[in-house]
Amino acid sequence: MERKQQHYEGLNEQEIHDSRQQHGTNVLTPPAQTPLWKRFATKFSDPLIVILLVAGLLSVGISCYEYFGMHEGYSVFFEPVGIFVAILLATGLSFFFEERANKAFSILNQVNDDEPVEVIRDGNTTRIAKRDVVVGDVVLLDTGAEVPADGVLLESVGLSVDESSLTGEPMCWKSTHENDFDPDATFPTNHVMRGTKVMEGHGVFRVERVGDATENGRVFVASQIDNSVKTPLTEQLERLGRVITLLSYSFAALILVGRTAMFFTNFSFEWVHFVQYFLDTIMIGVTLIVVAVPEGLPMAVTLSLAYSMRRMLKTNNLVRKMHACETMGATTVICTDKTGTLTRNQMxxxxxxxxxxxxxxxxxxxxxxxxxxxxxxxxxxxxxxxxxxxxxxxxxxxxxxxxxxxxxxxxxxxxxxxxxxxxxxxxxxxxxxxxxxxxxxxxxxxxxxxxxxxxxxxxxxxxxxxxxxxxxxxxxxxxxxxxxxxxxxxxxxxxxxxxxxxxxxxxxxxxxxxxxxxxxxxDPVRPEVPAAVEECIKAGIQIKIVTGDTPGTAREIGRQVGLWNESDNEKNIITGPQFESLTDDELENRVFDLKIIARARPMDKKRLVETLQRKAQVVAVTGDGTNDAPALKAAHVGLSMGDGTSVAKEASDITIVDNSFSSIGRAVMWGRSLYLNIQRFILFQMMVNVVACLIVLTGAFIGTQSPLTVTQMLWVNLIMDTFAAMALASLPPSESVMNNKPRNRHEFIITRAMTLQITIIGGIFYIILMAFFHLMEHADITSLSAILHPNFTPHKEITPYELSLFFTLFVMLQFWNMFNARAYASKQSALSFKQCKGFGLILLLILLGQIMIVELGGEMFSVTPLHPIDWLILTVATSPVLLIGEIIRFIKRKL
Structure with a gap:
């Protein structure tokens, strides 16, 4: 094959040296790696973890006071230890699953800088490593070769280049003749770009840009920019954390002021007594703060995300970043490329x-x-x-x-x-x-x-x-x-x-x-794509196609997948040059009308994503090429394709292993179901904590001993909640969530319906418990079988046996209510265990755990064993909590 129609000298040694000094080497700057300890430390920035840390430190202080000042037993340290165990479990699990996903994510950005390249130097044709190419080099191209740098063609014979990794175009004709130049081409017809591949023909080009200065390099560098966009779940948990902090500290301050006023009203002032009373009041306030903080919530979120990561892999979604599981459920816009995502990328x-x-x-x-x-x-x-x-x-x-x-x-x-x-x-x-x-x-x-x-x-x-x-x-x-x-x-x-x-x-x-x-x-549309697009549109998600193809091709693909219809017109489609010419204000005014961006350049998709984010949209981006990397990185969720470029995969949060757009719909379903599971857990745990706080608060003001001890609260607030987190986090996804519109990312995670349930049911539980406590104060109860004929006594005294009854009543009310929490936002029966056998197993563990603590806990948990008949009566007497819930759900189904 004849190589050249003219002679090229190329660069000499001095020119090579000068070029390298001036323009740098032909190597892409690798992203800086965050040290392992820093990656672990970031897990402690979660707002709820911060609250837990503060509560834990306060609890340590109170426990030290009780142990050294009041000479109580070592059991006073159980609660702070339990809180820090909860912190380590939540942060440790999150860190473990993300690191394991990173290891499983084996295809990272790898650029073969030692690949041989044929160049002309000092008048001779020679081979050098790709990394050694410099600006000014004359490079020879043959069929199958990868273009090592950006440059202008000197010769072109039947040359066509696959630019799909940059523009989505699998075949671009290249020529040095002006008559052949395509004014609408994404890149000039007489230019070749790094990372593209010669499909046929041969040519000669002079290098103009190397390394990070190339179009491929600019895209790669942009994809490494760490975007600080907060996920919807992060924003909502931060808001929940602020609300919990405000309420708990307000209640603690109320206790401090109220009990101090009570002291001056009921007691003569003596410094020693006042200091003792004041320290006791502070301890009660701190206990209330510790009770109010939902220790199990970080665990529930982590377990839900980790469970979803594992299950989503079975639906061909390899999740690399844990938050992406839930964020997919809040997605309002999906910006997708065409080639390889909507189509097969196979002619x-x-x-x-x-x-x-x-x-x-x-x-x-x-x-x-x-x-x-x-x-x-x-x-x-x-x-x-x-x-x-x-x-x-x-x-x-x-x-x-x-x-x-x-x-x-x-x-x-x-x-x-x-x-x-x-x-x-x-x-x-x-x-x-x-x-x-x-x-x-x-x-x-x-x-x-x-x-x-x-x-x-x-x-x-x-x-x-x-x-x-x-x-x-x-x-x-x-x-x-x-x-x-x-x-x-x-x-x-x-x-x-x-x-x-x-x-x-x-x-x-x-x-x-x-x-x-x-x-x-x-390039045929993937057979499953039209149905998947329809599913997403019905779920209230906008879809926008961003492609390097011509407007005609892009519009036709849009029609075939069900995105473009007869009512659409020119306001719904735009080309890359037109898109670039729009000001930010003009783009913001038009962005919701756009369905297709044709002849798009790599940074167009990133600008589109950022504009949508400014309009309060939750954006997911799909792509398989190097050109998609900046947008994948900037989006709330980046989804790369399994056979996409390594740069795209590195920039993404989720990899669609089977390249199927339908897997994106499955990811949305998982995300929405996951968020619903987190809401179910919050509903359950907040009900537990609200009732517990009201009991502590009441005890503080009426001057009686707290019906629930610190160690009992440890069981209620940590172990039971952890089991509840496991039970509610492992609930399977429901396809019915795809019938809903995307949630408002700014809405509070505790909805109005949840607030109503917490208020009404929590209030009922509080009244039942305090009525039982009042009965125990004025009657000598030795067995629940005789509770209908109580033996009233003139003095207030609560025995350890009665406290064990109260503790078990509290837990059993919450035990049955967990069924209702599981069925929240669902009209199905809470007794249906299809596809969630683990829920029943965990409930059994909670029940057995409660029996073991009461029967064997002794002094550590301030309990004494109950009679078998007491267990039976408490179980049956509290079961209407579930039965009433089932009746309400049955009526809703019928209506």
């Missing part, structure tokens, strides 16, 4: 129309497809052969394969005598062969633009040119590539010794070619 024959029914002519048609081609197929996986070379020509070979024909046998049986490669000048390619189908005959096959080929053909039979051109126009309106085929038998006396020149004379001479047929080739 395929859509329809083939042969212009003959004669078997011999059809056989010649197939021989022409096999021999008049520069592509080939890789059969290393026979069930799924892949294309090597031009994807359009590869689609024709795949069509032959589907017809049961082996193109290799056809190609090997025909002797190639000459060929003309495709170029933008002639718009066709031709191959002269000694045919195996017509022994002793030489046949010239030609394929290309039908409007060009028809000029070389005889009048068609069985149809008309008008019908053929109308069919081609219909295909082209559907964004398909079209080709025409023709052939002619060449007389053996014809002179073919002058190669391309001889073949061109044959093509334009007599006799004329026989027109064989036409074909439509497209």
């Amino acid at each position: 395929r024959v859509h329809e083939m129309k042969a212009n003959t029914t004669d078997e011999t002519m059809r056989a010649l048609f197939m021989e022409g497809i096999a021999v008049n081609s520069t592509a080939s197929l890789d059969f290393s996986r026979p069930e799924n052969p892949t294309v090597l070379g031009n994807p359009t020509e590869g689609a024709l070979l795949l069509w032959l394969h589907e017809q049961g024909m082996d193109y290799r046998e056809i190609r090997e049986s025909a002797e190639v005598l000459g060929e003309i490669t495709f170029s933008t000048e002639n718009k066709y390619m031709a191959t002269l062969v000694r045919s195996a189908l017509v022994p002793g005959k030489t046949i010239l096959y030609i394929k290309g633009a039908t409007d060009i080929i028809r000029n070389f053909c005889s009048p068609v039979t069985n149809t008309s040119w008008d019908e053929i051109m109308n069919q081609l126009l219909a295909w082209q309106n559907q964004a398909m590539r079209t080709l025409g085929f023709a052939s002619r038998i060449v007389d053996d006396s014809t002179d073919t010794s002058h190669g391309k020149e001889s073949l061109e004379k044959i093509i334009t001479g007599e006799p004329r070619f026989v027109f064989q047929g036409i074909v439509a080739i497209s």
Whole structure:
């Protein structure tokens, strides 16, 4: 193959050195790695963890006072230890699962900087490592080579480049002739870009940018910018943390003021007594703060996220960053690329129309497809052969394969005598062969633009040119590539010794070619995409296509997937240059109308994402190319494709392993269900904590001993809540959540309905418990079987046995209420354990744990064993909590 039409000297040693000093090396700057300890430390920035740390430190102080000042037992340290165990469990689990996901995320950004590149230096052709390429180098390109840097073409012979990793375009024609320049091309026709791949032809270019200065490098650097966009869940938990902090400290201050006033009202002032009383009051206030803080919430969030990460992998969603699980549920806009996400990124024959029914002519048609081609197929996986070379020509070979024909046998049986490669000048390619189908005959096959080929053909039979051109126009309106085929038998006396020149004379001479047929080739939409798009739209999620393709192609793909409809017009589509010319204000006013951005450049999608975020949208971005990386990084959730570039995967939060857009819908369903599970846990735990706080508060003001001891509260606030977190976090997703609109990211995580339930049910529980406590104060209860005939006594005294009854009543009320929490926002029965057997197991563990603590806890938990009849009565007496909930849900189902 002839390399050059002219001589190039290239750079000398001094020029190489000077260029490297001035422009740097051809290496992408790797992202800075955060140390392991810093990654772990960030887990302690969670607002609820901060509150827990403060509560833990206060609890340590009070425990030290009780142990050293009041000479109480070592059990006073159980609560602070329990709080710090809760902190370590929550932070440790979160850190463990994220680090494990990072290890599982094996495909990171790896650039092979040692790949050999052919360059001309000092007048000689030589090979150097990609990292050693400098600005000014003259680089030679062959079919299959990856472009090592950005530059301008000096020569181009039949050159086409796959720019899909930057623009989404799998085939871009390159030329040095101004007449061939495409003014609408994303990158100039006479430029090649780093990271793109030569699909066919060859060329020579001069390097203009290397390393981070290349378009690929700019995209890579932009993708490494750490975006500080807060997730919706983070914002809502921060708000919840502020509310809990305000309420708990307000109640603690109320206790301090109220009890101090009580002291001066009921006691004579003595400094010693006042200090003792004041310290006791502070201890009560701190206990209330500790009780109010939901220790189990960070654990519930972490367990829910970790459980979802594991289960989502089974639905082909590899979650790398834990928060992405929930954020997908709040997504309001999905910005998606076209190639490889909505489409297969594999050219395929859509329809083939042969212009003959004669078997011999059809056989010649197939021989022409096999021999008049520069592509080939890789059969290393026979069930799924892949294309090597031009994807359009590869689609024709795949069509032959589907017809049961082996193109290799056809190609090997025909002797190639000459060929003309495709170029933008002639718009066709031709191959002269000694045919195996017509022994002793030489046949010239030609394929290309039908409007060009028809000029070389005889009048068609069985149809008309008008019908053929109308069919081609219909295909082209559907964004398909079209080709025409023709052939002619060449007389053996014809002179073919002058190669391309001889073949061109044959093509334009007599006799004329026989027109064989036409074909439509497209990158087909993935079959599952239309249904997945419809699901997302019904779920209230906007979808926007951002692609480097032409407006016509992008609009047609939008139509095929169900995004573009007859009511849409020019305000719903825009090109990259038009998009770039919009001011920020103009874009914000138009952004919700846009459905498609065509001819988009890499930074256009990132700007779109940032504009949507300024409009209070939760944005997810899908992409598989290097060009998608900045947007993937900037989005609330970045979703890369399993066969995408490593740069895209590194920038993403979730990798769609099977490349299916339908997996995105599954991720949204999981995210919404996960958020609902977190709400269910908050509903349950806040009800527990509100009732406990009211009991502590009441005890502080009426001057009696607290009905619940510190160690009992440890069980209620930590262990029981941890079990509840496991039970409610492991609930399976519900498809019904896809019928709802995306939630408002600014709404409080505790909804009005939840507040109503907490207030009403919590109030009922409080009244029941305080009534029982009041009964115990004035009656000597030795067994619940005799509670209908209490033995009233004149003095107030509560026995350890009565406190054990009160503690168990409190837990059993919450035990049954966990069923109601599980059924929150669902009309289904709470007794349905389908797909969530773990819920029943955890409930059993809670019940057995309560029995063990009461029967064996003794002095540590301030309890004494209960009679078996007491357990039975308490269980049955508290069960209406569930029964009433079931009746209400039954009525809702009927209504």
